[in-house]
Amino acid sequence: MAEITYLQAISDALRTELRRDQRVFLIGEDVGVYGGAFKVSLGFQEEFGPWRVIDAPLAESAIVGGCTGAAMMGMRPVAEMQFADFISCGWDQLVTVAAKQRWRAGTPVPMVVRLPSGGGFSGGPFHSQNPESSFAHIPGLKCVCPATPEDAKGLLISAIEDPSPVLFFEHKHLYRRIKAEVPEERYTTPIGKARTHRAGDDVSVITWGAMVHTADEAAKQLESDGVSVEIVDLRTVMPWDKAAVLESARKTSKVLVLHEDTRTGGFGAEIAATVAEEGFEDLDAPVKRIAAPDTPVPFSPPLEKAFIPQVEDIVAGLRELAEY
Amino acid sequence: MATETAVDVVMPQMGVSVSEGTITRWMKQEGEQVEADETLLEISTDKVDTEVPSPASGTLTQILVQEGETVPVGTKLAQIGGTEIGGTGTGDGAGEAPAPAEPPEPAPGTEAAAPAEQQTAQASEPAAAPETAAAAPAAEPPPARASEAVSGNGKAFVSPVVARIASEHGVDPSRVAGTGRGGRVTKKDILAFVESGGAQQQQQQAAPQAPAQAPAAPPRPAPAPVAPGELLPGEQVEPITAMRRGIADHMRRSIDTAAHVTSAIEVDFTRIVAVRAGLKKEYQAAYGVNPTYLAFVAKATVDTLRDFPYVNGEMRGDSIVTRNFVNLGIAVELQEGKGLIVPVIRNAEAMNLLGLARAISELAGKARNKQLVPDDVQGGTFSITNPGGYGTFHGTPVINQPQSAILGTYALVKRPWVLEDELGNDVIAIRPIMNVTLTYDHRLVDGAYAGRFLFALRERLEGWEGDGG
Numbered sequence: 001m002a003e004i005t006y007l008q009a010i011s012d013a014l015r016t017e018l019r020r021d022q023r024v025f026l027i028g029e030d031v032g033v034y035g036g037a038f039k040v041s042l043g044f045q046e047e048f049g050p051w052r053v054i055d056a057p058l059a060e061s062a063i064v065g066g067c068t069g070a071a072m073m074g075m076r077p078v079a080e081m082q083f084a085d086f087i088s089c090g091w092d093q094l095v096t097v098a099a100k101q102r103w104r105a106g107t108p109v110p111m112v113v114r115l116p117s118g119g120g121f122s123g124g125p126f127h128s129q130n131p132e133s134s135f136a137h138i139p140g141l142k143c144v145c146p147a148t149p150e151d152a153k154g155l156l157i158s159a160i161e162d163p164s165p166v167l168f169f170e171h172k173h174l175y176r177r178i179k180a181e182v183p184e185e186r187y188t189t190p191i192g193k194a195r196t197h198r199a200g201d202d203v204s205v206i207t208w209g210a211m212v213h214t215a216d217e218a219a220k221q222l223e224s225d226g227v228s229v230e231i232v233d234l235r236t237v238m239p240w241d242k243a244a245v246l247e248s249a250r251k252t253s254k255v256l257v258l259h260e261d262t263r264t265g266g267f268g269a270e271i272a273a274t275v276a277e278e279g280f281e282d283l284d285a286p287v288k289r290i291a292a293p294d295t296p297v298p299f300s301p302p303l304e305k306a307f308i309p310q311v312e313d314i315v316a317g318l319r320e321l322a323e324y
Numbered sequence: 325m326a327t328e329t330a331v332d333v334v335m336p337q338m339g340v341s342v343s344e345g346t347i348t349r350w351m352k353q354e355g356e357q358v359e360a361d362e363t364l365l366e367i368s369t370d371k372v373d374t375e376v377p378s379p380a381s382g383t384l385t386q387i388l389v390q391e392g393e394t395v396p397v398g399t400k401l402a403q404i405g406g407t408e409i410g411g412t413g414t415g416d417g418a419g420e421a422p423a424p425a426e427p428p429e430p431a432p433g434t435e436a437a438a439p440a441e442q443q444t445a446q447a448s449e450p451a452a453a454p455e456t457a458a459a460a461p462a463a464e465p466p467p468a469r470a471s472e473a474v475s476g477n478g479k480a481f482v483s484p485v486v487a488r489i490a491s492e493h494g495v496d497p498s499r500v501a502g503t504g505r506g507g508r509v510t511k512k513d514i515l516a517f518v519e520s521g522g523a524q525q526q527q528q529q530a531a532p533q534a535p536a537q538a539p540a541a542p543p544r545p546a547p548a549p550v551a552p553g554e555l556l557p558g559e560q561v562e563p564i565t566a567m568r569r570g571i572a573d574h575m576r577r578s579i580d581t582a583a584h585v586t587s588a589i590e591v592d593f594t595r596i597v598a599v600r601a602g603l604k605k606e607y608q609a610a611y612g613v614n615p616t617y618l619a620f621v622a623k624a625t626v627d628t629l630r631d632f633p634y635v636n637g638e639m640r641g642d643s644i645v646t647r648n649f650v651n652l653g654i655a656v657e658l659q660e661g662k663g664l665i666v667p668v669i670r671n672a673e674a675m676n677l678l679g680l681a682r683a684i685s686e687l688a689g690k691a692r693n694k695q696l697v698p699d700d701v702q703g704g705t706f707s708i709t710n711p712g713g714y715g716t717f718h719g720t721p722v723i724n725q726p727q728s729a730i731l732g733t734y735a736l737v738k739r740p741w742v743l744e745d746e747l748g749n750d751v752i753a754i755r756p757i758m759n760v761t762l763t764y765d766h767r768l769v770d771g772a773y774a775g776r777f778l779f780a781l782r783e784r785l786e787g788w789e790g791d792g793g
């Protein structure tokens with residue numbers, strides 16, 4: 001197995017599906033000649049031609065609307081937003097048309113929208129958001145947030161196969177920072193199944209995306225203090241693996257919900273509420289949340305560091321729970 | 325901008341996803357002058373090749389990363405020495421660049437709460453103990469350090485999972501030693517307790533308490549895991565402390581166990597008042613000890629118990645246990661109605677009046693200074709409670725299990741008292757009178773036996789001889 005980056009794993013998945021299935025095509029701003037804002041589709045137009053790797057105008061509503069129509073007609077479109085933040089321009093097409101079509105008319109809408117999301121590079125309020133909770137709230141949409149190269153590939157292939165519209169939140173901070181061995185052959189990772197990133201006994205962290213790695217750093221620090229931390233990587237936020245979360249809560253009885261998105265109304269609130277509702281008799285401490293404060297993402301590096309949960313914040317939160 | 329201090333040149337962030345860059349060419353060499361915004365070097369990254377402008381004017385004092393090397397974003401590449409505004413003269417640049425200001429480290433996780441102290445809150449004088457003095461954590465065998473950790477009421481809070489485990493295994497969580505914040509019983513604590521067989525021990529202890537034919541008392545329900553319900557206007561709520569829970573359990577258990585009967589006798593203290601007046605100055609001066617009325621009563625009681633072993637005895641399973649010693653419990657009220665405790669004077673039968681007065685005074689001091697240790701409150705064979713400090717003249721205390729009786733002393737009151745003069749005529753005199761009660765377990769101690777004990781005690785007190793040696 002070759003060791004590849006998170007970004008290469010995404011490229012790999014797209015290339016695999018483009019080669020395998022003639023119905024699959026890519027569309028987005030600069031995905032063709034330029035190879036994508038982050039070079040995910042570099043060289044794709046040469047291999048698959050301009051009708052399968054389509055440069056779109058600066059119009060997210062047109063990209064999402066076009067994909068919705070193509071999917072209804074039997075194609076398997078994969079759209080790229082240059083930044084997840086820009087999906088707001090395609091909200092109506094996505095939420096009003098794509099998400100509801102299957103319930104309205106019984107038509108599957110097998111489309112994927114790739115959403116480079118997350119902060120940590122001073123991108124400021126328009127290039128750093130994690131808007132998964134907004135879409136997790138819309139019935140009919142699926143939201144996938146891989147944390148590892150292996151999951152990025154397997155989940156993207158699953159997303160392309162899925163008959164529903166899937167939002168694929170790929171974390172920019174992980175693109176070239178995370179490397180791992182990834183099988184070269186085609187495989188799928190099921191949507192809706194969590195993964196135990198790290199097994200532990202004392203406290204559970206429920207998280208996804210880049211925060212899996214931040215939590216892992218914190219867990220390593222606490223290991224020397226004799227605190228054993230379990231990290232559950234949700235992998236997909238909608239549908240989410242409630243059973244895995246409740247099982248971990250039952251095991252450790254102390255739960256920290258962690259995400260990079262802002263706190264109020266973040267998806268962590270749904271998880272915390274579910275643990276309180278269905279796992280109440282397993283709890284030995286209040287369910288704790290660590291998330292970004294309720295502000296836009298700041299440009300300033302020190303402010304952004306204060307905004308995005310850091311290893312020290314998680315260490316402190318875990319310690320508080322362990323000592324409770 | 326003046327740059328008195330050196331300025332760092334770092335690998336810039338050339339794109340959202342770029343994490344590292346390679347230096348392709350330095351445009352300036354060490355020692356050369358460079359102006360702000362003048363191209364200093366060229367770099368290559370995953371996405372772009374670009375020139376990097378100098379962040380300041382000054383001498384390039386040091387190049388730290390050579391051409392061809394690849395380093396992460398933010399790595400220090402070079403250092404530029406400072407110049408004055410206007411660029412006259414160059415700094416030597418030798419000074420260390422100031423470290424970039426990092427936000428201060430957040431404080432390390434909250435430290436664990438300080439270990440809770442012994443539970444004895446401040447105690448009042450033994451002489452002021454309330455009449456319900458019979459209960460004490462002391463009487464509990466020690467499966468748990470019940471005398472620990474009540475600070476912050478951490479121990480009183482039972483988490484949902486602990487409540488569930490407690491109810492599944494029939495364990496009283498208030499008797500489990502807690503290691504959580506404020507002494508709270510954690511899931512690990514109660515699981516360890518269950519695994520160590522503590523649950524069975526608790527159940528066995530509980531078993532002999534139930535009277536054989538009486539309908540079995542329902543097991544105490546596990547503390548509700550939810551907050552108490554709505555309050556009516558004017559009501560206030562506070563959590564039950566571990567001590568209050570212990571007292572409540574003990575009081576209820578004692579009533580369920582013993583057949584409580586109380587007998588009272590009036591004692592003329594004329595002689596003791598006189599003896600005490602004579603001894604007081606000497607005891608204070610020579611020993612720093614106050615010979616209290618309680619000390620006199622304690623001395624007379626211990627001596628009388630010698631002749632009434634069942635009052636100092638115990639029903640233990642199918643047996644009756646009597647002793648040739650007296651471990652005398654003295655009920656002590658803690659401050660502001662926050663509970664009570666019964667410290668024990670060991671081998672009180674070997675003490676004279678001075679010894680008992682001193683022992684009572686020491687226990688009161690220990691209780692007041694929270695210095696009582698578990699041994700101080702265990703192993704009592706008989707107890708005295710003295711709620712008379714506030715003028716009450718009678719009461720019916722609860723027996724301190726597993727003992728068989730408890731003596732109550734009350735207010736010493738001047739009364740018109742009918743006596744016989746030397747000619748056999750009735751006269752009325754003013755005498756200091758104390759009502760003394762014995763509450764006894766009628767299962768073991770008969771009424772006449774208790775009456776004879778009280779009579780003998782009165783004889784001893786009214787006919788006090790010497791200084792009580």
